[in-house]
Amino acid sequence: MAEPIAIQLNGVSKMRKRRVIGPIDLTIPEGYVVAILGHNGSGKSTLLNMLQQIVLPDSGEIIWFGQEHSGLLPIELRQQIGFVADDSGLEENRMTPQEAADFRSHWYPRWDMKLFRQLMEDMDVPSDVKLTKMSKGERRKFEIAAALAARPKILLLDEPSSGLDPFAWKVMVEQFRDYMEGGDTTILIATHIADEVKRLADYIVLMHRGQVLGMAEKDLVLEQWKEIWYEGELRPESIPGVVESFREENGLIRVITTRVSEAQERLELSNHRVLQIRNLELGEVLEYWIAGYAPVQWR
Numbered sequence: 001m002a003e004p005i006a007i008q009l010n011g012v013s014k015m016r017k018r019r020v021i022g023p024i025d026l027t028i029p030e031g032y033v034v035a036i037l038g039h040n041g042s043g044k045s046t047l048l049n050m051l052q053q054i055v056l057p058d059s060g061e062i063i064w065f066g067q068e069h070s071g072l073l074p075i076e077l078r079q080q081i082g083f084v085a086d087d088s089g090l091e092e093n094r095m096t097p098q099e100a101a102d103f104r105s106h107w108y109p110r111w112d113m114k115l116f117r118q119l120m121e122d123m124d125v126p127s128d129v130k131l132t133k134m135s136k137g138e139r140r141k142f143e144i145a146a147a148l149a150a151r152p153k154i155l156l157l158d159e160p161s162s163g164l165d166p167f168a169w170k171v172m173v174e175q176f177r178d179y180m181e182g183g184d185t186t187i188l189i190a191t192h193i194a195d196e197v198k199r200l201a202d203y204i205v206l207m208h209r210g211q212v213l214g215m216a217e218k219d220l221v222l223e224q225w226k227e228i229w230y231e232g233e234l235r236p237e238s239i240p241g242v243v244e245s246f247r248e249e250n251g252l253i254r255v256i257t258t259r260v261s262e263a264q265e266r267l268e269l270s271n272h273r274v275l276q277i278r279n280l281e282l283g284e285v286l287e288y289w290i291a292g293y294a295p296v297q298w299r
């Protein structure tokens, strides 16, 4: 049976002053965490804001759980979408966290006040301070707690850990993981934090200059790219999957390959000694992906 789809974007685009975002074609399967990655200004927030209808697309269609909606999204659907925006809204500024939670509980039918209070306690957020008087990190923690307490089916997170200290970051990651275990929630998370991607994401979507370059399984992205150092004269071009090679000052050859087992076999069969193999870091892989070397297994 085909996997249920949470969100499908068909040719969605938005004209910005400096660049066009899109047209974006993207299918987000239900029940997974999808990390949206890309350089500053690549269009991640615009994409999330278009989903949330904070920004209206100029063209294209967005299909939610198999249904297209023209105009504003129906209330029943909006109530299933949680959002942690890049910058917090103003309307709750003069409220304390509890007042804001009471306010939101009227909007979200599945609101869980017990969970809200528990998360606020776990993240050590002051409860008697107005939101506007909170530090950036405290406010962010409140937004995360409130987004989860709404028990959404879809959670849109725009750099949720921005401003969090490492301890709060760990608690946040655990909360998202716990929440995911409980059901079929779909999370879209725009982030620059490699550890967040490693610990949370199932899939990676890479954006570059307004375009979606592709979507791939995180494990594939992190496991496929290797750097190999070897001794000998074998020409790097004859090694499978090599995308770049370097001759080191000590005479060793260093190659970057996406087909490590075949590369190793080729080296062993021709009696070349492999001295070291390392996984590329996420940032390095993304740069190769942007340069045109996409992960081989596409969705």
Ligand SMILES: Nc1ncnc2c1ncn2[C@@H]1O[C@H](COP(=O)(O)OP(=O)(O)OP(=O)(O)O)[C@@H](O)[C@H]1O
Pocket: 016, 017, 018, 019, 021, 038, 039, 040, 041, 042, 043, 044, 045, 046, 047
């Ligand atoms: N409100 C706006 N009005 C006009 N242009 C905008 C607006 N918001 C963003 N842009 C432009 O749209 C492009 C994409 O911006 P966006 O904020 O979506 O990128 P991003 O990938 O989220 O970046 P970052 O990693 O810095 O948060 C940029 O060129 C930006 O200057």
